[in-house]
Amino acid sequence: MSKLSRRKMIVTGLTATAGASALSLAAHLAQKYGLVPPDHGGLYGPGETLTYASMRLLTRHSLAREFSRNQISQRPLQNEVAPFSEEFKRHQAAKFVDWRLVVDGMVERPMSFSVDQLKSYPSHSQITEVVCEEGWSYIAEWNGVPLSYILDLVGAHPQAKYAFYFSIEPDWWESMDMADAMHSQTIVTYGMNGDELPVGNGGPIRIRLPRQLGYKSVKFLNRLVVTDDVKKFGKGLGSVSPETGYAWYAGI
Ligand SMILES: Nc1nc2c(c(=O)[nH]1)N[C@H]1C(S)=C(S)[C@@H](COP(=O)(O)O)O[C@H]1N2
Ligand SMILES: [Mo]
Secondary structure, three states: OOOOHHHHHHHHHHHHHHHEEEEEEHHHHHEEEEEEOOOOOOOOOOHHHHHHHHHHHHHHOOOOOOOOOOOOOOOOOOOOOOOOOHHHHHHHHHHOOOOOEEEOEEEOOEEEEEEEHHHOOOOEEEEEEEEEOOEEEEEEEEEEHHEEEEEEEEEEOOOOOEEEEOOOOOOOEEEEEHHHOOOOOOOOEEEEEEEEOOOHHOOOEEEEEEOOOOOOOOOOOEEEEEEHHHHOOOOOOOHHHHHHHOOOOOOO
């Protein structure tokens, strides 16, 4: 089944089960607490709002499942990516010494970080699962610096609502709300299973957002923008995903 028709079935089922009254209650709470996702319009709008608002009301601080060392997958999957650009290949040949993560937007001090700089900060490890919306998954140990640490360094403004983040790949960008950006398991990852993060899994650096589906864990990360305005990016739906039929909020 295609992703789109599966989504449609799930949302239709969810809406039918939830019933009209639960939906309007969710919509009411969502408005009241500002829990309306950027892709709230259109065909899946009510479903997206219901999912996002209920997750944020009930599970704002919950943790993604962590696994034990013996559950780490023998062969971590590397999902297919678009062919690498010449620019990326140059970085790769130079062992990513000139790679930078630029962080700006609603921050006191816009900064840019080399991979070595990121590695010099307090590190966090987690054994979590990458879950692709296509139905496969794998478990690995991820090592990196919590995004909250970076956001503290740059002085993210308290009224900011979202962190938008971009890959060096032109059409890969996403955003998360500040609840996820400040969450302890959200990390700027540079290591995997005790080694450097392989390019096939997004090296030199990638976001790991284990509370959401794999497509939110953007590989080849090179820019992050703190903002309160989703309209500035693409079609204003929060990421490229809703532009092609995927949910902006992909909580698991
Ligand atoms: N830049 C970039 N990030 C990406 C992708 C991609 O194609 N390009 N694919 C996404 C999808 S759909 C999934 S499921 C995961 C897969 O991660 P993996 O290659 O480590 O299995 O990466 C996500 N991040
Ligand atoms: Mo995926």
